[in-house]
Amino acid sequence: MTLAVFFGCTFIAFGPALGLFLFTVLRDPLRIIILIAGAFFWLVSLLLSSLVWFIAVKASDPGDEPLQKGLLIFGVLFSVLLQEAFRFLYYKLLRKAIEGLVALSEDGCSPISIQQMAYVAGLGFGLMSGAFSMINLLVDALGPGTVGIHGDSQLYFLTSAFMTMVMIFLHTFWGILFFHGCETQRWWEMAAVILTHLIVSGSTFWNPLYVGSLVPSYLLMFATAAWAYVLSGGCTQNLLQSLRGQQSETSPQPGS
Amino acid sequence: MLMEMGLFILQNDSERRRHDNSERRRNDNPESETNGQPQNRTQQVVEQDEEDEELTLKYGAKHVIMLFAPVTLCMVVVVATIKSVSFYTRKDGQLIYTPFTEDTDTVGQRALNSILNAAIMISVIIVMTILLVVLYKYRCYKVIHGWLIISSLLLLFFFSFIYLGEVFKTYNVAMDYITLALMIWNFGVVGMICIHWKGPLRLQQAYLIMISALMALVFIKYLPEWTAWLILAVISVYDLVAVLCPKGPLRMLVETAQERNETLFPALIYSSTMIWLVNMAEEDPEAQRKASKSSTYDKQANQIQNEDADMDDGGFNPEWEQQRDSRIGPLESTPESRAAVQALPSNSQASEDPEERGVKLGLGDFIFYSVLVGKASATASGDWNTTLACFVAILIGLCLTLLLLAIFKKALPALPISITFGLVFYFATDNLVQPFMDQLAFHQFYI
Numbered sequence: 001m002t003l004a005v006f007f008g009c010t011f012i013a014f015g016p017a018l019g020l021f022l023f024t025v026l027r028d029p030l031r032i033i034i035l036i037a038g039a040f041f042w043l044v045s046l047l048l049s050s051l052v053w054f055i056a057v058k059a060s061d062p063g064d065e066p067l068q069k070g071l072l073i074f075g076v077l078f079s080v081l082l083q084e085a086f087r088f089l090y091y092k093l094l095r096k097a098i099e100g101l102v103a104l105s106e107d108g109c110s111p112i113s114i115q116q117m118a119y120v121a122g123l124g125f126g127l128m129s130g131a132f133s134m135i136n137l138l139v140d141a142l143g144p145g146t147v148g149i150h151g152d153s154q155l156y157f158l159t160s161a162f163m164t165m166v167m168i169f170l171h172t173f174w175g176i177l178f179f180h181g182c183e184t185q186r187w188w189e190m191a192a193v194i195l196t197h198l199i200v201s202g203s204t205f206w207n208p209l210y211v212g213s214l215v216p217s218y219l220l221m222f223a224t225a226a227w228a229y230v231l232s233g234g235c236t237q238n239l240l241q242s243l244r245g246q247q248s249e250t251s252p253q254p255g256s
Numbered sequence: 257m258l259m260e261m262g263l264f265i266l267q268n269d270s271e272r273r274r275h276d277n278s279e280r281r282r283n284d285n286p287e288s289e290t291n292g293q294p295q296n297r298t299q300q301v302v303e304q305d306e307e308d309e310e311l312t313l314k315y316g317a318k319h320v321i322m323l324f325a326p327v328t329l330c331m332v333v334v335v336a337t338i339k340s341v342s343f344y345t346r347k348d349g350q351l352i353y354t355p356f357t358e359d360t361d362t363v364g365q366r367a368l369n370s371i372l373n374a375a376i377m378i379s380v381i382i383v384m385t386i387l388l389v390v391l392y393k394y395r396c397y398k399v400i401h402g403w404l405i406i407s408s409l410l411l412l413f414f415f416s417f418i419y420l421g422e423v424f425k426t427y428n429v430a431m432d433y434i435t436l437a438l439m440i441w442n443f444g445v446v447g448m449i450c451i452h453w454k455g456p457l458r459l460q461q462a463y464l465i466m467i468s469a470l471m472a473l474v475f476i477k478y479l480p481e482w483t484a485w486l487i488l489a490v491i492s493v494y495d496l497v498a499v500l501c502p503k504g505p506l507r508m509l510v511e512t513a514q515e516r517n518e519t520l521f522p523a524l525i526y527s528s529t530m531i532w533l534v535n536m537a538e539e540d541p542e543a544q545r546k547a548s549k550s551s552t553y554d555k556q557a558n559q560i561q562n563e564d565a566d567m568d569d570g571g572f573n574p575e576w577e578q579q580r581d582s583r584i585g586p587l588e589s590t591p592e593s594r595a596a597v598q599a600l601p602s603n604s605q606a607s608e609d610p611e612e613r614g615v616k617l618g619l620g621d622f623i624f625y626s627v628l629v630g631k632a633s634a635t636a637s638g639d640w641n642t643t644l645a646c647f648v649a650i651l652i653g654l655c656l657t658l659l660l661l662a663i664f665k666k667a668l669p670a671l672p673i674s675i676t677f678g679l680v681f682y683f684a685t686d687n688l689v690q691p692f693m694d695q696l697a698f699h700q701f702y703i
Contacts (some may be wrong), residue, residue, distance in 0.1 A: 029317040029320065036655070205698065
């Protein structure tokens, strides 16, 4: 594999997220801290779910292939549920933090709104999830080898990169949706996030039949993107105006 | 070989401001009593407290990032070197401080040897710290000064020479000794000037990061595995004890420095503020802040107020590199330098005072954070996942420590929380998460 594969996959997977980070998060120290704390929360959820999976594997017969695959699927689903639980915990923490910031600010409003925190928290979750999925693959792509020489799919790196990109985006939008659901007590929004996460992770069980995993994931990503955009106060008028490069007359919501 | 063991105390400006507040209260009290309006006084005090707390938190996030960036940079340098230059992962013997080998037949023997190694290393550190405290107490400033100069000479010339040599070997770069001598000479001399005298802030920060990285690389190379993890664990416990216990050596050092209105070992503190005074780099931000504080907060140039502010500044974030102290000698001229600072036009500083308030971190913390992350990247089976997990864990630990600092407003050790998180995440990620992620990657499942 070549340097071209390495750089190509890196930028496919992390390019948009890097752009989001550079343009929206890097300027504000508070957002950087929220991002890293979000990454930390995701990491803790991964740790706990790996612990559960590890115990299950050690307690079972290592030679039984279907059982091991079944345990892995169970591990994936449990991990998804745990990630969403930790997203909820992070929401609780950020709520407390906002109360603290409001209490100590000069003009009674916090320097960062809950919608912005939702976006940054989602991005933190997504970046960490993407990093853990992709970094080892990228480093392997730098080394020697031929992809799929034993009959596996030759598109492994490329599809992994695309899947990582869609997961990062999805985590960002899920963050916005989830926090909005928590804020406005709309439990169905939170349930929708959990359900779509399960669907997306479940669709990866179709791999290497990539049309079964990438296509639904991207469709869901566009759907959640539109939903999150609407919840953040956007409308088609704003979108068209921004695409044409005009200033919108109505001021955008703080969540943008 | 001289060894730099950095133990770290974090102290920020809110402690000084709290003392300023108490001073203000003491100053205001007689006035309000004569006025017969005790409520004004409490209101004033409460407002000042709230204002100060809000200032602390408002600039809290900025201070955290001012520390995140250099810590990240140091770790990146160490990890990049470990991954590319094989010299630092090759076993070429051990330090004399860790005489027991880990190439033993049984696991039990290996565990015993590593415990003994860690015990010897920690005793050496304790002895050196106590020696430093004794030297400082009995004002043997020249000895400490010389000790620090020798160790920075060693780092800047010898270790960087070895580092450069290994990098050239890795990339197969042909280099003649004359050019090399010129490079090392320039690097070393500019480093000595920047660190021990004065120089551009960014350059000084860069040099401090570089010497921390070099020291961390030495530890990663010469400490065997189990010994390294044990030493990290024990040293964070020691840091906790030494800084928080009333008879801890580091606490005694801080208090002695506060009594004498001196800063401690400023050559080994990473500072993020501007440094302009004539003799001493580290004294400047304090002196400036004293001057600007006296102009901003206290209209009456109160001698008592200044001295109280000095006492707080005296304990400002010392870094406990035992061999180094380059400022204790010249510090005896503090009254003159303070007068010189107050004679300086401080108006520009007064308006920028909140921004100028920087944060300081001891180099020992840089070193041990980098040792943890470097060891994780060198020896973990999970490799980059483990490195990333340790990195995030250390940053979050640092964030929490700074939060505790803002809450408790007193000197705190910075190693325990970060190193604990780092160790937990290293072992958990390496043993639990890595098999899981491996299986997921094999089947191309995504969570």
